[in-house]
Ligand SMILES: CC(C)[C@H](C(=O)O)[C@@H](O)C(=O)O
């Protein structure tokens with residue numbers, strides 16, 4: 253039996269609850285396949301600010317770098333909203349991503365048949381939607397220099413730089429083409445090359461990489477059009493690759509059209525051999541924190557992505573995903589995905605139900 | 611009877627058809643109120659490239675600057691897609707906006723009761739939606755310097771600058787607050803201030819301007835969240851103010867949720883006394899160009915916005931809008947908005963129907 257070192261960052265809001273519901277499920281799924289997980293908890297975000305004054309303390313960075321994978325719940329809350337940016341929970345998340353060089357953020361937006369009616373879009377429009385968004389995560393306007401403020405003609409000016417170099421675009425394109433090969437073999441690259449030079453380079457490099465993937469059908473779309481087409485006909489998309497901020501926007505939009513944000517996992521992967529970050533797409537939901545109302549399934553499914561993509565434990569991942577499906581099929585629902593005729597349960601109980609189905 | 615000088619830019623694709631259907635309607639609505647319109651046509655976009663090699667020739671710029679308002683149809687098409695960016699139709703549009711300093715793009719996204727079923731969103735979600743997006747149009751990353759390409763460590767790097775100065779933010783904020791005052795008195799400012807310095811300045815200045823509008827309820831939202839909330843509950847929005855590229859994305863998303871892109875007008879206004887640009891939100895639809903299938907109503911409604919906001923001819927605007935409503939109520943539909951039990955007509959005939967209802 254192999255041992256896997258997992259850095260567990262439970263973060264803020266509903267984070268500790270969904271983590272508490274998830275870890276026993278992961279342990280059990282591992283045990284069933286002869287794999288052992290060793291969890292090391294470390295603070296991040298608001299919890300880390302309260303404990304150490306820093307949203308991503310050096311001690312947490314050490315734990316993450318020494319692990320095989322990082323399992324993160326969620327961060328942020330009203331409490332820290334008025335702090336200057338450099339000291340806010342979000343900054344901890346950005347520094348975590350950057351320090352691990354977790355450059356490829358994979359965000360599936362899948363409409364589950366059991367939940368197709370939960371979408372605000374018509375069932376016939378979303379049913380069968382299965383999109384993977386591959387978002388560049390450690391470059392672009394999030395990290396571009398120069399950035400900041402200056403004074404010009406007596407007034408304040410704020411500025412940021414959207415920048416991509418060939419090698420950055422190439423490595424994210426390869427991740428996306430590889431992912432598309434394992435899916436529907438359709439890749440849509442999203443940018444704004446009719447206006448931005450950085451997007452022209454993006455399009456150029458993605459087109460060049462495509463030569464190595466003759467089986468994948470590559471298309472190009474402007475970000476404004478993509479934001480429209482995602483609503484018009486989401487089923488037309490298979491795999492999408494895009495830059496950091498466009499991916500931020502599109503993946504949130506795509507997740508909402510599934511109608512089940514509480515179900516969506518994500519993976520942020522680094523170079524081979526380096527730990528990736530696995531986390532739910534949803535936020536820390538401070539309004540329901542501590543009330544045992546949260547949906548732990550996105551975190552269980554994030555643990556499954558961790559096993560599949562980060563630890564090469566496909567069987568453990570299969571067990572986790574099958575247990576979630578079984579819990580849904582048996583009619584168990586947390587409040588956010590509750591439907592008539594189903595049985596509403598809290599966060600803890602949902603964890604126990606899934607555990608039983610492992 | 612006053613005379614109003616209108617620069618008419620019919621552009622590419624379906625542009626000439628919808629222009630031909632619109633101008634007689636506008637003339638007639640003016641005549642009914644004792645107002646005269648003098649139209650001067652000028653080329654822009656692909657048509658201008660073909661005629662002069664330049665998507666925004668100096669002669670067109672002169673016509674626009676000498677006019678009281680610019681009525682634009684739409685630009686672009688496959689034919690010019692492979693030209694370098696500086697020579698493409700889109701560049702003509704960007705230069706038009708910039709040369710007239712048309713800094714405030716107003717894009718209504720209204721779900722018409724007659725067309726509520728046309729949306730891909732559920733009727734109960736979109737019915738009653740009435741959003742005005744106020745997008746900054748001549749600054750931000752579209753025009754920010756430095757921009758371009760450089761060589762670094764032997765590889766190509768592409769970069770653009772997202773930049774806003776206080777005065778730019780203040781003037782668009784005032785337009786948005788003024789608009790909100792005439793509407794539901796709710797303004798949502800959209801940015802990404804948890805990551806970008808330029809957005810922090812945006813938020814700061816909008817918050818400062820709010821002091822002059824105590825009746826308007828101001829909220830702030832991150833762009834990723836806004837892209838979600840627009841789908842989750844569009845009715846929660848009244849007026850939105852945002853920067854150039856975020857506005858590009860959000861307004862396209864919002865227009866698509868109405869289900870009737872062919873119906874949506876826009877206005878891009880400049881300083882008082884300078885001509886604004888009035889144009890449909892939809893593109894040039896080269897696939898149906900020349901087939902008398904296009905929907906001219908967005909252009910008729912753009913002419914109405916021109917009368918209301920650009921020429922201070924509210925009565926002419928009222929007539930135009932009432933005629934469009936009457937045509938819909940009488941059951942006339944172009945193909946894009948066709949519904950069971952309605953009468954399908956072409957572009958020309960729709961123009962004639964609306965003309966009759968003036
Ligand atoms: C919290 C924020 C900095 C972050 C981002 O913009 O990347 C979040 O929106 C996300 O998508 O994970």
Ligand SMILES: CC(C)[C@H](C(=O)O)[C@@H](O)C(=O)O
Pocket residue numbers: 446447476700703704858
């Ligand atoms: C054609 C393009 C340059 C333009 C833009 O991005 O502004 C268009 O998308 C729009 O919104 O009017």
